[in-house]
Amino acid sequence: MGPLYPQGIINSEFNILIAVLIGAVFGFILEASGFTNTRKLAGVFYGYDATVIKVFFTAAMTAAIGLLIMHYLGWIDVKLTFYPKTFWIPTLIGGAIMGLGFIVGGFCPGTSLCAAATGKIDAVVFIGGVMLGIFGFIFTYDWLFAGLRKSGKMGDVDIAQWLGISDGLFIFIMIIITLVSFVVFQKWQDSQTKNMEQRDLNELGLHKPE
Amino acid sequence: MSNKRKKRTKWLKQFKFNKRSNKYINSYVGGFLLGLLIIVALYFSGEGLGSSGGYRDVAVAVLDKVSPDYAQGNSYIGPRLASGESPLKTWLVFELIGVIMGAILSGAIFNRLHLRIGKAPHITNKKRLLFAVIGGILWGVGTQLGRGCTSGLVLSGMAVNSLSGYIGLIGIFGFGFIFAFIFKSIWIKTNK
Numbered sequence: 001m002g003p004l005y006p007q008g009i010i011n012s013e014f015n016i017l018i019a020v021l022i023g024a025v026f027g028f029i030l031e032a033s034g035f036t037n038t039r040k041l042a043g044v045f046y047g048y049d050a051t052v053i054k055v056f057f058t059a060a061m062t063a064a065i066g067l068l069i070m071h072y073l074g075w076i077d078v079k080l081t082f083y084p085k086t087f088w089i090p091t092l093i094g095g096a097i098m099g100l101g102f103i104v105g106g107f108c109p110g111t112s113l114c115a116a117a118t119g120k121i122d123a124v125v126f127i128g129g130v131m132l133g134i135f136g137f138i139f140t141y142d143w144l145f146a147g148l149r150k151s152g153k154m155g156d157v158d159i160a161q162w163l164g165i166s167d168g169l170f171i172f173i174m175i176i177i178t179l180v181s182f183v184v185f186q187k188w189q190d191s192q193t194k195n196m197e198q199r200d201l202n203e204l205g206l207h208k209p210e
Numbered sequence: 211m212s213n214k215r216k217k218r219t220k221w222l223k224q225f226k227f228n229k230r231s232n233k234y235i236n237s238y239v240g241g242f243l244l245g246l247l248i249i250v251a252l253y254f255s256g257e258g259l260g261s262s263g264g265y266r267d268v269a270v271a272v273l274d275k276v277s278p279d280y281a282q283g284n285s286y287i288g289p290r291l292a293s294g295e296s297p298l299k300t301w302l303v304f305e306l307i308g309v310i311m312g313a314i315l316s317g318a319i320f321n322r323l324h325l326r327i328g329k330a331p332h333i334t335n336k337k338r339l340l341f342a343v344i345g346g347i348l349w350g351v352g353t354q355l356g357r358g359c360t361s362g363l364v365l366s367g368m369a370v371n372s373l374s375g376y377i378g379l380i381g382i383f384g385f386g387f388i389f390a391f392i393f394k395s396i397w398i399k400t401n402k
Contacts (some may be wrong), residue, residue: 003256015255019301022251023308024315026259026361029247031316033240034233038328042397045390054237055244056365062245063369067252078370081256086374087357094356095363095381097348102382103389104396105345106328108360109353110261112346113306114313119325122342129343130262133350134269141286149355157373167371200331205233 002076027114036115038106038122040204045103047188048196049204054185057178064171071167079156089152105129233320248369257301258366261309262353264302271297286354302362332399341396356381 001007005015033055034040043049070076102108107115107126115123137145160170190209193201201207234240244259251257270290273281274297282291290297317323329338353359357374358367360382367375394400 002253004254006256010254015301016299016304018251018254019257019304020308020311022247022255022259023305023310024312025247025308026244026305027309027312027314028316029240029244029312030309031313031322032235032320033237033244036313036317036322036328039330039397042330042390045386046394046398051234051237055241056360058238058241059244059248060365060368062242063248063252063366064371066245066249067369070249070253076253078252081252081370082258082366083370084258084357084363084367084372084374086372086377088373088377091356091363091374091377092381094352094354095378096385097352098356098359099382099385100389101345101348101352102386103345103393104341105349106342106397107345107349108261108382109265109349110259110309110359110361113261113309115328117310117313118317118323120328121325122327122329122338125339126342126346126349127265129346129348130265130350130353131269131346132343133347133352134266134354135273135350136347137351137354138269138273138284138286141284145355146285149357154373158371159373159376160371162373170371202233 001074002070003081006080026110027117030111030114031118034205035111036118036120036123037204038115038120041108041111042103042106043189043204044185046192047185048192049206050182050185050189053181057181061171061175061178064174068167068171083156086154086157087150087152088154090149091152093148244365245369248366252366252370255301257305258362258369259305260302260358260362260366261306262349262359263362264300264306265350266354267297267300267303330397330399333396 004010030036034051035055040049040051044052067076067078071078098108105126107123109130112123112126112130116127158167160167163170189206193206193208248259251259270281270287273287274291282288314323327335327338329335349359356378357363358378363378364375364382367378
């Protein structure tokens with residue numbers, strides 16, 4: 001039963017090897033899906049490119065469904081994994097700061113690493129900014145962020161339990177929301193790309209709606 | 211073909227591989243593979259796919275190198291140095307090494323390894339780089355405060371149904387749409 005490493009079923013050398021392999025596939029998928037193209041990433045917020053929504057929600061739902069099945073079959077106990085503890089106040093505020101960073105900077109940390117690796121100079125500069133921000137956070141932690149970061153503590157919270165419904169029902173609702181969002185964002189993309197210049201479409205790897 | 215049938219196939223088309231767009235892989239295929247990868251990471255290592263945690267580990271290692279006394283005494287990063295192990299010997303750092311390799315491999319296969327600045331055409335290079343560094347700084351602070359980024363907090367968090375992941379989703383994407391409206395001129399050419 002998984003997870004294997006936290007229960008000592010595989011050793012740390014094997015775990016590190018797996019980390020590199022998983023990272024390599026992760027980087028490959030991000031690059032191949034177009035996530036090193038900053039205009040594609042920004043496009044989700046302006047409607048002209050639905051790629052981020054499609055990749056992101058397909059991945060989240062695939063994993064959620066798979067893990068739910070594995071949980072029922074007794075193959076994995078997700079509570080033994082990295083399972084994130086909820087601190088709702090700093091995560092919401094931090095999320096808003098990241099949202100602003102996404103619009104201004106055009107990347108997130110993972111996508112910027114892939115973009116920098118494939119030669120995007122703006123991504124290298126972005127990563128420099130991320131490091132500056134982390135150093136700044138560390139230096140000012142005690143007098144500026146310590147209290148806020150620990151506020152809103154709720155522990156290991158499953159959103160379905162928190163809403164008072166079953167995991168299966170929650171995932172079912174999320175699948176419906178996901179499918180609706182695919183259709184809505186596709187329609188938005190079609191309406192935006194209809195009048196776009198061919199040069200821009202080529203750069204985004206998109207085509208005009210039929 | 212009846213009209214109803216035609217309508218149905220048109221709707222289905224968006225989920226199919228489109229031959230005319232061969233620059234990037236199909237988004238649903240990419241997303242499906244990414245979802246499977248999250249399951250593999252959780253099953254073998256008990257880890258989510260993350261990024262910002264690895265960046266933080268690098269920052270911790272740099273500070274530990276430059277000023278070990280300061281680093282070990284700092285209440286945010288000190289606990290990470292208590293074991294005496296190198297702060298770089300973490301799952302996330304090795305995963306990020308893999309990410310770099312995988313991105314280069316994909317870039318090489320699809321012929322996308324070029325030095326360039328990605329941006330909207332109407333923005334100058336100088337402006338783009340300035341915005342990139344500001345955006346990066348915001349991410350640096352936001353990830354440490356919010357406990358993760360798009361991959362580790364939101365994507366992997368949503369995979370395990372954690373409330374934290376969904377709060378991160380609302381934070382990053384919800385507020386993202388609001389800020390996108392305010393800062394539209396960075397990405398969309400407006401006729402002024």
